[in-house]
């Protein structure tokens with residue numbers, strides 16, 4: 001019996017990387033999957049891949065930072081397939097503005113070349129808009145989608161939500177203070193909502209991956225990547241499929257006694 005037979009799932013950021021792998025694995029286990037992504041083209045492409053493999057999927061262009069778009073997404077899915085039983089809050093960004101990125105590269109190169117030790121100078125140079133957009137996509141987006149999903153799950157009498165955090169939310173990350181704050185916020189939100197909705201048979205957990213090979217990490221500075229791999233006992237980045245396997249477990253009935261937890265597939269980088 002497929003693990004998600006009869007269920008309807010929404011996967012945000014499902015057009016690329018980890019979200020794509022999650023959408024494909026949920027569909028392979030029998031779920032009908034709404035692939036939501038700010039990039040409608042990639043959402044449609046992943047929905048097409050799922051259909052080509054014999055699954056049921058729908059690509060829905062959605063900016064998770066816009067609550068009206070999120071509400072439209074869930075209305076559309078509920079009209080099409082009756083309800084939503086599974087939500088993967090995964091959409092995200094991890095970039096710095098080109099100016100700040102160039103500044104960090106310059107400071108690091110200078111210190112490596114024997115220059116004076118100093119701050120990376122990201123927080124002191126971060127603009128309001130850059131801070132806000134990061135929080136709006138990750139933390140507000142997770143809230144907007146969770147709120148819309150809970151309205152359906154509370155009515156239906158159950159459900160499972162898995163939120164994408166990061167080791168950055170557990171131990172911090174140099175040069176991405178807004179990302180670290182957003183991911184730590186997602187962990188706090190996960191635990192609080194889990195405590196709130198467990199009595200309604202709804203489970204809420206988070207995944208905090210270490211470094212994973214996806215388009216998001218493809219242009220990391222090579223030194224940052226090498227240092228991270230060196231610090232990782234298993235000696236390599238993870239794959240999107242390794243994270244999707246954890247997501248599938250957490251939303252399936254195999255994890256029926258798990259809620260409010262943070263599972264961190266990170267190769268031993270953070271223990």
Ligand SMILES: NC(=O)c1ccc[n+]([C@@H]2O[C@H](COP(=O)([O-])OP(=O)(O)OC[C@H]3O[C@@H](n4cnc5c(N)ncnc54)[C@H](O)[C@@H]3O)[C@@H](O)[C@H]2O)c1
Nearest residue numbers: 013016017018037038063064090091092166211212214216
């Ligand atoms: N790759 C890693 O090393 C890593 C590690 C820990 C956590 N994560 C988290 O995993 C999640 C997926 O990352 P990934 O590595 O697969 O990245 P990715 O760039 O491959 O995919 C992210 C997807 O999210 C979409 N997206 C961005 N902003 C959006 C918005 N406002 N609304 C809807 N969709 C939006 C993008 O279009 C893209 O398709 C993110 O939350 C990321 O922070 C990634």
